[in-house]
Amino acid sequence: MPHSKLDISNIRAQFPVLNQTVYDKPFIYLDNAATTQKPASVISSTVDYYSSYNANVHRGIHFLSDRSTSAVESTRRYVQKFINAKGICEIIFTKSTTDSINLVASTYSKISLLPGDQVVISAMEHHSNILPWQAVCKEKKAELKVIPVLETGELDMEQLKIMMSGKVKIVSLCYVSNTLGTINPIKEIIAIAHKFGAVVLVDAAQALAHIPIDVQDLDCDFLAASAHKAYGPTGVGILYAKQKYLEEMPPYQLGGGMVDNVSFNSVTYSSIPHKFEAGTPNIAGIIAFEQALKFIDEVGFEKIQSHESNLLQCLLESLSILKNVVLLGSSIHRVSIISMYIKGIHSLDVGMLLDANGIAVRTGNLCTQPLLDLFKAPNVVRISCAMYNTEQEILQISKKFNTFIEKLYR
Amino acid sequence: MTISSSKLFKGIGQIQDEIIREFKYLQGDREAAINYIMEIGEKLPPMLPLRKTEHNIVYGCVSNVWLSYEVRDGLIHFEGDSDANVTKGLLAILIAILSRQKLDAIINANLYFITEIGLLNYIGQQRSFGLANVVKHMKTIALTEKNKIRRRRRRKGTV
Numbered sequence: 001m002p003h004s005k006l007d008i009s010n011i012r013a014q015f016p017v018l019n020q021t022v023y024d025k026p027f028i029y030l031d032n033a034a035t036t037q038k039p040a041s042v043i044s045s046t047v048d049y050y051s052s053y054n055a056n057v058h059r060g061i062h063f064l065s066d067r068s069t070s071a072v073e074s075t076r077r078y079v080q081k082f083i084n085a086k087g088i089c090e091i092i093f094t095k096s097t098t099d100s101i102n103l104v105a106s107t108y109s110k111i112s113l114l115p116g117d118q119v120v121i122s123a124m125e126h127h128s129n130i131l132p133w134q135a136v137c138k139e140k141k142a143e144l145k146v147i148p149v150l151e152t153g154e155l156d157m158e159q160l161k162i163m164m165s166g167k168v169k170i171v172s173l174c175y176v177s178n179t180l181g182t183i184n185p186i187k188e189i190i191a192i193a194h195k196f197g198a199v200v201l202v203d204a205a206q207a208l209a210h211i212p213i214d215v216q217d218l219d220c221d222f223l224a225a226s227a228h229k230a231y232g233p234t235g236v237g238i239l240y241a242k243q244k245y246l247e248e249m250p251p252y253q254l255g256g257g258m259v260d261n262v263s264f265n266s267v268t269y270s271s272i273p274h275k276f277e278a279g280t281p282n283i284a285g286i287i288a289f290e291q292a293l294k295f296i297d298e299v300g301f302e303k304i305q306s307h308e309s310n311l312l313q314c315l316l317e318s319l320s321i322l323k324n325v326v327l328l329g330s331s332i333h334r335v336s337i338i339s340m341y342i343k344g345i346h347s348l349d350v351g352m353l354l355d356a357n358g359i360a361v362r363t364g365n366l367c368t369q370p371l372l373d374l375f376k377a378p379n380v381v382r383i384s385c386a387m388y389n390t391e392q393e394i395l396q397i398s399k400k401f402n403t404f405i406e407k408l409y410r
Numbered sequence: 411m412t413i414s415s416s417k418l419f420k421g422i423g424q425i426q427d428e429i430i431r432e433f434k435y436l437q438g439d440r441e442a443a444i445n446y447i448m449e450i451g452e453k454l455p456p457m458l459p460l461r462k463t464e465h466n467i468v469y470g471c472v473s474n475v476w477l478s479y480e481v482r483d484g485l486i487h488f489e490g491d492s493d494a495n496v497t498k499g500l501l502a503i504l505i506a507i508l509s510r511q512k513l514d515a516i517i518n519a520n521l522y523f524i525t526e527i528g529l530l531n532y533i534g535q536q537r538s539f540g541l542a543n544v545v546k547h548m549k550t551i552a553l554t555e556k557n558k559i560r561r562r563r564r565r566k567g568t569v
Contacts, residue, residue: 023440346494348473349448352534356441364472378493379473407445 006303012388014039014295025358028393033178033206033337033384034362035228038288039295042232045288057283058257058274068283075290076273082293083223084214085240089272092239092246093281097205098128100224100239101172103276104201105132107249108222112169112199115141120163120171120198122147122155123374126178127367129203133172142169149374153180153329161192168198175213176206179368179382180329181312181337183211187218194219199245205229209386210308210335212301215240231386232292233285239276246272253278304387311385311394312336318398324405328375336385339366339377342401344408347379353404354381359397422515425507426523433527443532444496451498454505457491468547471540473497479551485510486552490544496533500541508548513559516552521545 012018015037020027029037049071055064057072072093079091094100113119119133123146137144145163148156155173171193175186190200201222204213209230215223222245227236241249251258251269255278261268269275296304315338319325324343341347351363362382365372372380383397420428436442461478468475473494480487488509490501507523508516524530530538 346473346496348494348537349444349496352444352496353441355534356444 004303006299006307006387008307008388008390011299012390014041015388016040016043018388022358022360023356025356028359028389028396030383030385030389030393030397031360031362032386032389033229033366033382035234036209036231036386037388038231038233038292041291041295042288045291046233046284049284049287054284056280068287071287071290072281072283075286078290078293079238079240082213082297083240084216086216087243090240090243090246092241092273092276093286094224094237094239094276095235095282096228096237097203097224097226098237100222100237101129101201101203102132103239103252104222104224104241104249105136105172107252108170108199108245109136109140109142110250111248113137113140113142116167117142118145118165118168119143120145120147120160120168120173120193122173122184123149124153124155124177124180124182124368124371125172125174126203126205127369129172129174130370133170143167146370147173149180149371151329153177153182153331153334155182155184155189157185157188160189164192164196164198166196168193168196170201171198172201172203174203174206176204176210176335176337177329177368177371178206178337179339179366179371179380180331181206181334181339181384182329182331183207183333183335185333186220190219206335206337209296210304221245227285227289227292230292231295232289233282235282236285236289243272246276249276251275251278255279299387307387308336308385311389311391312338314391314394315383315385315398318395319401322398322401322405324409325401326377328377328380336389337382338384339380339382341377341380342405342408345404347381350381350401350404354397354400357400359400361397422507422511422519426521426526429503429507429523430526438528440532443527447499447503447532448495449499450502451492451495451500454490454498454502457489461489462491468540468544470543471497472536473540475501475540475544477501477544477547477551481555485512486516486555488548488551496537497540500529500533500537501544504541504544504548508552513552513556517549517556519549 017037053064053067055068057069076088076091080088085091119137119142121130121133133144147160150156173184176183186202193200199221202220204223204225208225221242223240225238228234258270258275258278259267260270326341328339342350347363351361354361364379366382457476462476466476466478468477473492475492475497477490488505490505492498
């Protein structure tokens with residue numbers, strides 16, 4: 001049965017930021033892997049919160065605090081449902097994917113890593129999924145192993161299988177590469193890792209808005225994601241973790257909101273998930289996040305994936321015919337992210353020229369320096385789509401690339 | 411940018427006024443301004459690889475920037491390079507203004523052309539920090555050379 005099409009005009013109408021000109025040119029936003037734009041429902045949720053029921057959560061007994069607490073817990077239930085977590089206590093609110101990964105690296109390593117143990121990541125990881133592991137391996141005298149990436153932009157699964165052994169305690173991988181757009185065979189990797197007794201953390205930052213996630217089906221032990229890459233506010237992240245691990249892990253940050261009893265000599269920590277939620281969270285952000293997830297659900301992943309797949313095709317077709325353009329990776333399993341460079345032009349220069357035409361892309365090393373070193377690309381331009389982008393926008397950016405190339409190589 | 415070869419006799423102010431006049435022709439067209447800066451950068455002679463040392467890197471720039479200099483007849487001759495054309499263009503402009511000027515003129519230079527042509531609007535926040543770093547670097551070089559001269563004179567007892 002053919003997928004029913006996404007109503008692009010209706011979708012775009014719900015994102016007020018898209019309706020503007022930049023330097024008198026129509027605004028084209030193609031930097032969604034950095035952050036997505038927000039629908040009106042998310043924006044009005046924030047306004048409504050601060051206008052009507054702003055109050056600190058979990059600790060008050062008055063009407064407003066009750067209402068804000070209920071709203072936060074409602075988001076927690078929605079996230080649980082969105083990723084099909086077994087228990088609501090398995091959903092922790094953090095500041096971001098980076099915060100979630102640091103939480104696991106810092107606390108899970110305390111109960112699992114011994115000298116000589118190994119942590120496995122891949123060469124396509126974001127710095128946020130490299131540096132925390134680098135640090136804990138140094139601290140615990142464990143070894144950091146790196147799964148190579150093939151020229152296609154896919155993980156070298158043969159090497160992965162060779163690398164796995166009883167020494168590997170933690171595997172931490174991205175579901176989707178923020179630079180290559182590659183969708184990794186995460187379920188298969190988790191099954192392999194579990195055979196050797198290793199736990200797996202999935203960095204789902206680039207996946208949450210683009211691929212339906214079922215943590216029980218994947219059987220991942222941890223999953224980290226950010227609200228702001230899924231049409232939600234900045235400053236809100238999620239960490240999913242299997243209950244048994246959360247109960248064993250020591251708290252990450254200490255303070256108010258995560259304790260039951262405190263004296264100067266002793267402390268009793270709260271049960272999960274609150275054990276891992278010290279301090280006042282980004283309440284408005286968490287509440288608005290539910291609206292973002294509802295928005296995705298109302299559009300539907302089927303339509304989103306179909307539309308974004310068309311955008312990817314359009315991108316690949318229009319860019320691959322351009323001379324002197326190098327596209328990184330060629331995996332057929334990818335979301336609509338492409339990183340590329342034009343030979344002879346620094347990506348910063350390309351980015352500035354595109355910006356002058358109202359087009360927003362990301363340039364530089366995309367927080368994946370080791371990956372770019374592998375591809376011998378010191379800097380790249382990344383185009384990353386979301387559900388509100390159109391084929392016309394893709395054709396416009398390709399036209400601009402063509403102009404730059406013609407000018408450079410005349 | 412047509413930088414006259416008789417620049418030796420032009421002060422920092424005169425060169426800046428020339429630059430301001432050139433940019434006025436662009437009438438605020440952003441893409442034209444960026445292309446223009448890139449064209450200026452294309453004309454900047456490349457730096458020899460052996461001069462692209464760690465010592466000559468200017469930190470705090472979004473692209474790689476190298477800056478070196480020589481002192482000839484009491485004047486500083488700057489040389490710069492970058493892997494990005496817009497950065498090269500900015501370097502070329504700064505070198506055109508500050509190279510072969512007296513040390514005090516460099517140290518005290520008021521680079522008003524930056525505001526006059528709205529340069530920071532064209533190049534954005536990140537590159538603005540980089541530009542400020544390069545200017546600071548060039549002025550520090552001039553100050554360093556001035557201090558060297560002072561020390562030499564003190565040793566000779568002429569101060």
